Amino acid sequence: MLFEPGGDDFYGVIRAAALRRVRPMDSYHHADRTFVAEIALHGRFHQVPELMYFRRDHPTRAERANPSKRSRCVNLDPRRAGPLHPTPRLLAEYVWGFASAIRRAPLSPADRRACYRHLAAWLTSRVRPGAGERVEDRAPVDPALLTVSVDALVAGREGRRA
Template identity: 35%
Template structure:
């Protein structure tokens, strides 16, 4: 007997999520659309996350729980749930967010009816740690142009000054998502991923608030405020190593354009858009190069801080 292949795969990467995990899982199980699998990848949690996940997995055969023996970093875990997905459509679901009961149903309807749409997402409400509404988001990623360069240009204007990236939590065509590097081990790789997906197809915004994103003191942006801390959160192997984030963004955008299944004219127009991106980011790119030049001194500073007895002794120099 063949194993049932669900239409939708939901991936939940988690690390120490006991505070909100039950509510997040329950909101998925209560969806009006039920043809899904829930893939939970536990990044070696040390709290009650494993206990909670195993309880739900024992109750519902659609839940597949995987536990890593060591923390592989957020980027690895985010990508791993995609690699394990079997459904035609994929959605990330984080342990601290809530989905309205009709989120999957309405998103599936859009993708089923619109082959040109690669990603469908609803409007978002920010909630606090108690679940109370804080602010309604105006994402504006309803990118419906049939021309890839126009979608790409609009996307860049939307993320020019940063974005909380709610469309990242939308429903995505799995086969297209798996053609990308998925989530890279560097800050804002989720935004770069959206920039690549928009080259493959349209984005559709459902004009209803169906996604509730939780803002709390332990979320990644608040817990890891600096680029250096966030890089290590994405990929622990990069801790205290030089990483030129802005140059990585540039190279990834150029790679995405080159790999996109679009005409040569559209690729050319997307490269032209990257010239505008350079005018917005040239100072940051120069700062990255300056950081690279100063890196040996920074490494020396870290060494001396770790070995304070040497700080007052210059005989080793």
């Protein structure tokens, strides 16, 4: 989960019992990823390839309308606009969110150590130049090479035109 661009796992249906076991989603940079990671650490996780669970991408989507990490956080929580919430703090909260999720999860000591090692490997991989770039900020790619029909992915939509 750490090494993938992800983010779609957050959209969908989550059992109330699972939500009661994890910390509510916060408003720091990529808080949705730490939220989903914590849910995944508590048990099995299923993705349902239904149209209504896919992320909708459009020019006014929050990720695109708010180009900086700080502006995206302020969009989620206007209290983040003050001087006490600079970008380094928001990034530190993101990393701390993963560490806290590992600490709270019902894991064996060996699994907990493995998770912390994985988190450390991810952190060191972020040091490389360009490693922290957003998918949206990358150079444009020919859409014909990336286009995937939802009809090809969602059961029951075979033969429909996109």
